Amino acid sequence: xxxxxxxxxxxxxxxxxxxxxxxxxxxxxxxxxxxxxxxxxxxxxxxxxxxxxxxxxxxxxxxxxxxxxxxxxxxxxxxxxxxxxxxxxxxxxxxxxxxxxxxxxxxxxxxxxxxxxxxxxxxxxxxxxxxxxxxxxxxxxxxxxxxxxxxxxxxxxxxxxxxxxxxxxxxxxxxxxxxxxxxxxxxxxxxxxxxxxxxxxxxxxxxxxxxxxxxxxxxxxxxxxxxxxxxxxxxxxxxxxxxxxxxxxxxxxxxxxxxxxxxxxxxxxxxxxxxxxxxxxxxxxxxxxxxxxxxxxxxxxxxxxxxxxxxxxxxxxxxxxxxxxxxxxxxxxxxxxxxxxxxxxxxxxxxxxxxxxxxxxxxxxxxxx
Amino acid sequence: xxxxxxxxxxxxxxxxxxxxxxxxxxxxxxxxxxxxxxxxxxxxxxxxxxxxxxxxxxxxxxxxxxxxxxxxxxxxxxxxxxxxxxxxxxxxxxxxxxxxxxxxxxxxxxxxxxxxxxxxxxxxxxxxxxxxxxxxxxxxxxxxxxxxxxxxxxxxxxxxxxxxxxxxxxxxxxxxxxxxxxxxxxxxxxxxxxxxxxxxxxxxxxxxxxxxxxxxxxxxxxxxxxxxxxxxxxxxxxxxxxxx
Numbered sequence: 001x002x003x004x005x006x007x008x009x010x011x012x013x014x015x016x017x018x019x020x021x022x023x024x025x026x027x028x029x030x031x032x033x034x035x036x037x038x039x040x041x042x043x044x045x046x047x048x049x050x051x052x053x054x055x056x057x058x059x060x061x062x063x064x065x066x067x068x069x070x071x072x073x074x075x076x077x078x079x080x081x082x083x084x085x086x087x088x089x090x091x092x093x094x095x096x097x098x099x100x101x102x103x104x105x106x107x108x109x110x111x112x113x114x115x116x117x118x119x120x121x122x123x124x125x126x127x128x129x130x131x132x133x134x135x136x137x138x139x140x141x142x143x144x145x146x147x148x149x150x151x152x153x154x155x156x157x158x159x160x161x162x163x164x165x166x167x168x169x170x171x172x173x174x175x176x177x178x179x180x181x182x183x184x185x186x187x188x189x190x191x192x193x194x195x196x197x198x199x200x201x202x203x204x205x206x207x208x209x210x211x212x213x214x215x216x217x218x219x220x221x222x223x224x225x226x227x228x229x230x231x232x233x234x235x236x237x238x239x240x241x242x243x244x245x246x247x248x249x250x251x252x253x254x255x256x257x258x259x260x261x262x263x264x265x266x267x268x269x270x271x272x273x274x275x276x277x278x279x280x281x282x283x284x285x286x287x288x289x290x291x292x293x294x295x296x297x298x299x300x301x302x303x304x305x306x307x308x309x310x311x312x313x314x315x316x317x318x319x320x321x322x323x324x325x326x327x328x329x330x331x332x333x334x335x336x337x338x339x340x341x342x343x344x345x346x347x348x349x350x351x352x353x354x355x356x357x358x359x360x361x362x363x364x365x366x367x368x369x
Numbered sequence: 370x371x372x373x374x375x376x377x378x379x380x381x382x383x384x385x386x387x388x389x390x391x392x393x394x395x396x397x398x399x400x401x402x403x404x405x406x407x408x409x410x411x412x413x414x415x416x417x418x419x420x421x422x423x424x425x426x427x428x429x430x431x432x433x434x435x436x437x438x439x440x441x442x443x444x445x446x447x448x449x450x451x452x453x454x455x456x457x458x459x460x461x462x463x464x465x466x467x468x469x470x471x472x473x474x475x476x477x478x479x480x481x482x483x484x485x486x487x488x489x490x491x492x493x494x495x496x497x498x499x500x501x502x503x504x505x506x507x508x509x510x511x512x513x514x515x516x517x518x519x520x521x522x523x524x525x526x527x528x529x530x531x532x533x534x535x536x537x538x539x540x541x542x543x544x545x546x547x548x549x550x551x552x553x554x555x556x557x558x559x560x561x562x563x564x565x566x567x568x569x570x571x572x573x574x575x576x577x578x579x580x581x582x583x584x585x586x587x588x589x590x591x592x593x594x595x596x597x598x599x600x601x602x603x604x605x606x607x608x609x610x611x612x613x
Contacts, residue, residue, distance in 0.1 A: 002473065002476070003473060003474050003476060005473075006469070006470055006473030006474060007470075007473075007474065009470075010459070010462065010466070010470045013461070013462055013466060014459070014461060014462075017461050018461065202455065202457075202459075202460070203453055203455030203457050204457050204458070204459060206451070206453045206455070206457065207451060207452075207453065207457035207471075208474075209423055210421045210422065210423055210446060210449070210451040210528075211446060211451075211471070211474045211475065212443065212446045212447045212474065212475060212476065213474055214443070
């Protein structure tokens with residue numbers, strides 16, 4: 001135990017003395033969260049939207065005003081016929097066109113149902129999805145106003161409500177979980193794999209292996225400092241997201257922290273696994289970045305929804321642990337659900353951890369024989 | 370004769386079909402400087418890894434510091450020191466921090482580490498460098514320091530794997546003086562080297578070729594037996610013979 005402590009202390013010295021490591025540990029998480037929150041924000045702002053109003057009655061004008069005054073959209077032109085739509089979208093000025101069918105109010109009152117069509121510019125898929133979602137949300141809001149306003153119970157449209165858990169339509173709500181997921185992989189997998197391969201490259205690993213330190217102590221000595229520091233990072237990110245983006249943790253904070261610990265442990269074991277298969281630091285960096293970070297960004301469902309991906313990517317993403325953590329953290333943080341909703345994902349993360357540790361121990365032992 | 374600290378009997382190590390060590394048998398005594406020579410790929414490193422508890426023998430009996438290499442490698446590790454070919458101190462730690470680290474890893478008490486650090490720094494005329502980062506020291510100093518750290522816990526045996534690679538002749542000479550002092554304290558020094566003049570400094574020398582020990586004796590006896598003027602000639606004769 002004393003030996004382990006000496007070793008852990010030495011790891012901390014390595015970390016605190018290396019400027020680059022400190023930057024990655026403490027500056028990048030903060031920078032990323034602010035960057036994603038403010039700059040790369042997927043929020044829709046001032047997107048131009050045009051209207052093809054075929055009935056021009058009280059209801060459609062009201063709804064048009066509501067959409068345009070939401071702050072997300074800027075009123076474009078008033079189109080006169082279906083033929084104008086293509087031109088409007090092709091001009092690249094308009095992100096979407098909204099069509100109110102003929103006799104909108106009348107249908108609404110007599111049949112309790114009227115249709116709003118949204119046509120979006122498919123050349124910008126993200127923008128298109130967002131515009132659709134936002135309009136749907138506004139329409140359903142309008143709908144509930146109508147219902148609440150004492151009018152006869154009418155069902156206006158059936159928009160697919162995707163932003164149900166994000167009622168203020170804030171993009172940050174989607175990014176904070178993603179950034180935590182990403183940063184943990186970055187720090188844990190990348191940094192541990194680098195420090196271990198660095199010992200191999202500098203020959204200090206030999207010295208450690210012939211010392212009375214057991215392999216498990218060496219591995220623990222590498223894990224403990226990064227575990228502690230990553231955990232501090234999680235807390236920093238949560239505090240930042242609370243104060244800067246006004247996004248508190250809805251569910252149990254303890255559950256969230258426990259899940260974060262599990263995910264950190266999983267990432268650390270992946271880092272160790274990476275270091276056992278790579279001989280040099282470059283290899284470790286390459287495997288961590290290409291093998292872990294890119295898939296985390298692209299396939300974990302934090303930027304691009306998995307449902308929108310071709311089936312094959314869905315399968316690939318199934319073996320990416322970050323995917324499950326994104327689900328867990330979104331559930332706990334944004335929806336505020338309890339453990340019973342995420343036990344399956346938790347179990348999968350445990351499984352990944354066990355497999356990674358098992359494989360690296362085996363590799364380690366083979367090297368010793 | 371002194372006590373045996375290493376005794377190897379019919380050591381065989383196979384990697385698949387490849388035989389890295391082919392029935393090695395030898396003994397090393399307490400306080401001896403034992404030169405372990407051989408061309409690259411002759412199987413020296415494999416043997417050292419087994420002797421230092423890093424690797425297990427395929428068959429044969431290997432006793433190091435009184436412990437069995439097959440069954441008690443952890444006990445062996447506590448009783449040996451090791452300094453490898455590549456330099457083994459941490460560049461971003463200071464001299465004192467490195468000593469503290471290795472002393473701690475070998476389970477030494479803090480007080481004892483402090484005392485030994487002090488006397489070690491005095492002996493190396495290193496006092497003012499105690500708080501310098503290793504990275505800022507010249508290679509020769511680093512190597513001497515690495516050796517001192519390897520014997521800090523007063524092991525029974527210290528393994529030196531090409532300790533003087535890339536070091537200037539003066540430092541090499543000083544390094545060998547340190548080796549002599551260490552052996553005089555009763556610590557067995559097990560050293561590999563590619564410098565044949567260094568081999569002449571050893572009490573006994575073994576020369577390996579293709580996994581076998583081809584010769585083992587004092588440098589003087591070896592030269593007599595092979596009718597050679599230097600160990601270098603002996604070495605070349607043996608290595609060449611094997612290549613045929």
